[in-house]
Amino acid sequence: xxxxxxxxxxxxxxxxxxxxxxxxxxxxxxxxxxxxxxxxxxxxxxxxxxxxxxxxxxxxxxxxxxxxxxxxxxxxxxxxxxxxxxxxxxxxxxxxxxxxxxxxxxxxxxxxxxxxxxxxxxxxxxxxxxxxxxxxxxxxxxxxxxxxxxxxxxxxxxxxxxxxxxxxxxxxxxxxxxxxxxxxxxxxxxxxxxxxxxxxxxxxxxxxxxxxxxxxxxxxxxxxxxxxxxxxxxxxxxxxxxxxxxxxxxxxxxxxxxxxxxxxxxxxxxxxxxxxxxxxxxxxxxxxxxxxxxxxxxxxxxxxxxxxxxxxxxxxxxxxxxxxxxxxxxxxxx
Amino acid sequence: xxxxxxxxxxxxxxxxxxxxxxxxxxxxxxxxxxxxxxxxxxxxxxxxxxxxxxxxxxxxxxxxxxxxxxxxxxxxxxxxxxxxxxxxxxxxxxxxxxxxxxxxxxxxxxxxxxxxxxxxxxxxxxxxxxxxxxxxxxxxxxxxxxxxxxxxxxxxxxxxxxxxxxxxxxxxxxxxxxxxxxxxxxxxxxxxxxxxxxxxxxxxxxxxxxxxxxxxxxxxxxxxxxxxxxxxxxxxxxxxxxxxxxxxxxxxxxxxxxxxxxxxxxxxxxxxxxxxxxxxxxxxxxxxxxxxxxxxxxxxxxxxxxxxxxxxxxxxxxxxxxxxxxxxxxxxxxxxxxxxxxxxxxxxxxxxxxxxxxxxxxxxxxxxxxxxxxxxxxxxxxxxxxxxxxxxxxxxxxxxxxxxxxxxxxxxxxxxxxxxxxxxxxxxxxxxxxxxxxxxxxxxxxxxxxxxxxxxxxxxxxxxxxxxxxxxxxxxxxxxxxxxxxxxxxxxxxxxxxxxxxxxxxxxxxxxxxxxxxxxxxxxxxxxxxxxxxx
Numbered sequence: 001x002x003x004x005x006x007x008x009x010x011x012x013x014x015x016x017x018x019x020x021x022x023x024x025x026x027x028x029x030x031x032x033x034x035x036x037x038x039x040x041x042x043x044x045x046x047x048x049x050x051x052x053x054x055x056x057x058x059x060x061x062x063x064x065x066x067x068x069x070x071x072x073x074x075x076x077x078x079x080x081x082x083x084x085x086x087x088x089x090x091x092x093x094x095x096x097x098x099x100x101x102x103x104x105x106x107x108x109x110x111x112x113x114x115x116x117x118x119x120x121x122x123x124x125x126x127x128x129x130x131x132x133x134x135x136x137x138x139x140x141x142x143x144x145x146x147x148x149x150x151x152x153x154x155x156x157x158x159x160x161x162x163x164x165x166x167x168x169x170x171x172x173x174x175x176x177x178x179x180x181x182x183x184x185x186x187x188x189x190x191x192x193x194x195x196x197x198x199x200x201x202x203x204x205x206x207x208x209x210x211x212x213x214x215x216x217x218x219x220x221x222x223x224x225x226x227x228x229x230x231x232x233x234x235x236x237x238x239x240x241x242x243x244x245x246x247x248x249x250x251x252x253x254x255x256x257x258x259x260x261x262x263x264x265x266x267x268x269x270x271x272x273x274x275x276x277x278x279x280x281x282x283x284x285x286x287x288x289x290x291x292x293x294x295x296x297x298x299x300x301x302x303x304x305x306x307x308x309x310x311x312x313x314x315x316x317x318x319x320x321x322x323x324x325x326x327x328x329x330x331x332x333x334x
Numbered sequence: 335x336x337x338x339x340x341x342x343x344x345x346x347x348x349x350x351x352x353x354x355x356x357x358x359x360x361x362x363x364x365x366x367x368x369x370x371x372x373x374x375x376x377x378x379x380x381x382x383x384x385x386x387x388x389x390x391x392x393x394x395x396x397x398x399x400x401x402x403x404x405x406x407x408x409x410x411x412x413x414x415x416x417x418x419x420x421x422x423x424x425x426x427x428x429x430x431x432x433x434x435x436x437x438x439x440x441x442x443x444x445x446x447x448x449x450x451x452x453x454x455x456x457x458x459x460x461x462x463x464x465x466x467x468x469x470x471x472x473x474x475x476x477x478x479x480x481x482x483x484x485x486x487x488x489x490x491x492x493x494x495x496x497x498x499x500x501x502x503x504x505x506x507x508x509x510x511x512x513x514x515x516x517x518x519x520x521x522x523x524x525x526x527x528x529x530x531x532x533x534x535x536x537x538x539x540x541x542x543x544x545x546x547x548x549x550x551x552x553x554x555x556x557x558x559x560x561x562x563x564x565x566x567x568x569x570x571x572x573x574x575x576x577x578x579x580x581x582x583x584x585x586x587x588x589x590x591x592x593x594x595x596x597x598x599x600x601x602x603x604x605x606x607x608x609x610x611x612x613x614x615x616x617x618x619x620x621x622x623x624x625x626x627x628x629x630x631x632x633x634x635x636x637x638x639x640x641x642x643x644x645x646x647x648x649x650x651x652x653x654x655x656x657x658x659x660x661x662x663x664x665x666x667x668x669x670x671x672x673x674x675x676x677x678x679x680x681x682x683x684x685x686x687x688x689x690x691x692x693x694x695x696x697x698x699x700x701x702x703x704x705x706x707x708x709x710x711x712x713x714x715x716x717x718x719x720x721x722x723x724x725x726x727x728x729x730x731x732x733x734x735x736x737x738x739x740x741x742x743x744x745x746x747x748x749x750x751x752x753x754x755x756x757x758x759x760x761x762x763x764x765x766x767x768x769x770x771x772x773x774x775x776x777x778x779x780x781x782x783x784x785x786x787x788x789x790x791x792x793x794x795x796x797x798x799x800x801x802x803x804x805x806x807x808x809x810x811x812x813x814x815x816x817x818x819x820x821x822x823x824x825x826x827x828x829x830x831x832x833x834x835x836x837x838x839x840x841x842x843x844x845x846x847x848x849x850x851x852x853x854x855x856x857x858x859x860x861x862x863x864x865x866x867x868x869x
C-alpha cells in the first residue's frame with residue numbers, strides 16, 4: 001500500500017491523466033473492476049507507463065495473470081511491486097522455477113525489502129509443505145518419512161519425539177548416512193544426563209562406522225567426553241577430528257581452548273588464529289583467542305580481540321530503542 | 335585417624351526437609367502459580383540466616399512477594415523456630431526481592447537491608463530487641479520506583495564502615511509492560527508467557543558510601559558502578575577476586591554479560607568481566623545468570639565463582655587462576671550434566687566435613703506455563719547436590735542425598751548455616767507460594783569441624799571482607815566473610831570449615847579488611863570460636 005501511495009504521488013508529479021489517477025485510486029481501494037476499466041482506457045496511450053503498470057497489477061489481482069505477466073515481467077527489474085505480482089502469478093500457475101528465479105533476482109536488487117523477503121519465505125514454506133505432503137502421500141513406507149518427521153520435531157524442540165522418529169528411520173535403513181548422527185544430536189538436545197550421553201555416544205560411534213572419515217562425529221564424541229569430564233579422551237577425539245577436517249572451525253576452537261588451559265600457548269594461538277581467519281565473525285573463536293592472549297600475557301592483543309567481540313555482539317540497531325519508543329520512554333543516557 | 339578420613343569421604347548424606355517440624359509453615363506468596371502476568375512475579379525472593387539477638391543461634395528471615403509479609407523467625411533451640419515478625423517491627427508489604435546483612439553502624443547487632451521493586455528498607459537492629467526502618471534517615475530512599483534485586487554490604491575503602499551495593503534488574507512498570515504473548519519477547523517455546531527481561535529497558539546498579547554517621551551517599555556515578563549499561567543485574571557476590579586487598583563486586587546478569595567491578599581504590603571501580611573471563615560461558619555467549627556462590631573449591635587460595643543459569647544452559651564454574659583472571663571449567667569439573675533446570679540459590683558448603691567445599695543449588699522455572707508443554711523442564715524441580723571429589727571435580731550425589739532432594743518446589747533464595755551449632759551445615763530455601771524448606775541432615779557429618787565468628791574492631795564489626803586460612807597438616811582451606819550472595823540471600827556470617835580427620839587446627843591466619851594479620855595456633859576442633867580483631 002505504501003508503494004502504491006508513492007506511485008500515486010509520482011503520477012501527480014508526472015502529470016498523469018485524470019483517468020490514470022482515478023484508476024490507481026480504485027486499485028488502491030480494492031475496486032478492481034473500476035480500476036480495470038479506467039486503466040485499460042488510459043493505457044491506450046503507450047506513453048502512460050503508470051497506466052500500463054497499474055493495469056497489469058489490477059489484472060494480476062483479479063487472477064488474469066495471462067494478460068498481466070508480459071507487462072509485469074518487463075517492469076520487474078525496476079518496480080518491486082511489479083516483480084512481486086509476477087512472482088505470485090508464476091507461483092499460482094505452478095511455475096515455481098520462474099517464481100524462485102525472479103525472487104532471487106529481486107532479493108539481490110532489494111535486499112532489505114520486507115515484502116520481497118516475506119514472499120521468499122512464504123514460497124519456500126509452501127514448497128516445503130508441498131514436498132512434505134507429496135512424500136507422506138506417495139512414499140509413506142520410506143524411512144525418509146520418519147527422518148523428516150524427526151527433523152520437524154527437532155525444530156519444534158520436541159526432542160523426545162524426534163529421537164523416536166530417528167530410531168524408526170534407523171530401524172528401516174540402518175545404513176543411511178547421517179541418521180545416526182542426527183539421532184545423537186537430538187539425544188543431546190534432549191538432555192545431558194549420564195544415560196543420554198551414553199546413548200548419544202553410541203549413536204555417533206554407529207555413524208562413525210558408516211562414515212569413518214567424518215570429522216563431525218569425532219567432534220561430537222569429543223564434546224561428550226568433555227561433558228563427562230574426560231579431558232584426555234576429549235582431546236583425542238578433537239585431534240582425530242582435526243586430522244580428518246583441518247578446517248573444521250569448531251574443532252580448532254575446542255582444541256585451542258584445551259591448549260590454553262594446558263598453557264601450550266603457541267599451539268593455542270595458532271589454532272585459534274586459524275579459526276578466526278576462517279570465520280572472522282565467529283564470536284566463540286574471538287573469545288577463545290582473547291582468553292589465550294590474556295593467559296599468554298599478551299594483554300594488548302587480548303584487548304584487541306575484545307574490541308572485535310564487542311563489535312560482533314552489539315545488538316542490532318533499533319532492537320531496544322524501538323521498544324522503548326513504544327513504552328513512551330527515552331532510552332537512559334549512555 | 336584414617337578411619338575417620340575414610341568415613342568423611344564415604345559419608346552418605348541424608349537430608350530431610352524439617353521445616354514443618356521446625357514450625358516454618360507460613361506460605362510466602364510470589365505471584366501466580368499457574369501463570370504469571372508480569373516478570374516481577376518470577377524473581378522473588380531471598381532468605382537469610384542471621385543471629386539478630388546474639389544468642390548464638392541462627393535466626394531466619396524470609397522475604398515475601400506481594401500479598402504477604404516478610405517474616406523473622408527466632409531460633410528457639412531444639413530445632414524450633416518462632417515467628418517474631420510483629421514483635422520486632424518487621425511487618426511489611428510489597429514485592430521484596432533480596433536481603434543482605436551487616437552491622438552498618440558498628441553497634442554489635444547485625445542490621446538488615448531488604449530490596450524491593452519499589453522502596454528498599456534499611457532495618458537498624460536496636461539491641462536485638464526490635465528493628466527500626468531507617469531508610470529515609472539513612473538517605474537510602476530512591477527518586478523513582480526501581481527494580482532493586484541483589485544487595486551486599488561491602489567496605490569498599492576498608493575504613494571500617496560498611497558501604498552498600500544494590501543491583502538493579504530493569505525498569506518495570508505494569509502500566510506499560512506488554513501482556514503475555516504481546517510480542518516475540520513474551521513467548522517461551524511457543525507459549526505466551528510474561529514479557530522480559532529482553533525487550534524491557536535496562537537500568538543501572540547502585541553504590542552507596544557509608545558516611546559513618548548513620549547516613550549514606552549515592553556514589554554510583556562517581557565510583558563507576560553506574561557506567562555499564564545493557565545488563566539485567568540480579569545476584570551480587572563480593573570478594574577480593576584479584577587479591578589486592580580491596581573488595582571487588584561480581585554481578586550475575588540475566589541474558590546479558592555478567593559484570594565484574596574491580597576495585598581500583600579511592601572509591602573507583604572498573605568493569606572488567608570480559609577480559610577476566612567471567613562475563614560469558616566458555617563459548618563467549620551471555621548466559622541467564624541467576625545465583626552466585628564463591629568458594630575456593632580446590633583449596634589453593636584463590637576465590638572461584640559458581641553461577642546458576644537458565645534451562646538449556648550449563649551452570650558455570652569459573653576457576654580463579656590467581657590474580658583475578660578466571661577460566662570456565664564447568665565441563666572439566668563434571669558440572670555439565672544438568673541442563674534442564676533454572677538454577678537460583680546456591681552455595682559452596684562442606685556437607686560431610688571432609689575439608690572440601692561441596693556445592694548445592696536450588697531450582698524452579700520462571701514460567702509455570704511450562705507445564706503445558708509436557709516436556710522434561712518443569713516449574714517445580716528438585717535441588718541438586720554435588721560432592722567435591724577433591725581433585726577439581728564434582729559428582730552429582732542428589733539421588734543418594736536423602737528425601738529432601740526428591741521434593742519439587744519452585745525455589746529461589748537459599749541460605750547456608752548451622753542452626754544448632756552441631757557442625758553440620760543446614761540449608762534454608764525460599765519456595766514460591768509455599769512454606770520454606772529447611773534441609774537438615776538426619777545425622778551429624780562424619781568429619782570434624784570448626785566455626786569461626788569474627789568480630790572486627792578497626793575493621794567493620796561484622797568482619798565482612800575478612801579472609802581466613804585454616805591449616806590442618808598440609809591441608810589448607812580459605813574462606814571470606816561475606817554479605818549477600820547465593821540468590822538475593824544471606825548466609826550465616828560465621829565461617830564453617832570441615833576438617834576431616836583433624837581434631838585440631840594447626841594454624842588459623844586471618845587477614846582483616848585493611849590488611850591487618852592475626853594468627854592463632856593449635857585450635858581444638860568441633861566448636862564455635864569467636865575471634866575478636868586484635869587492637
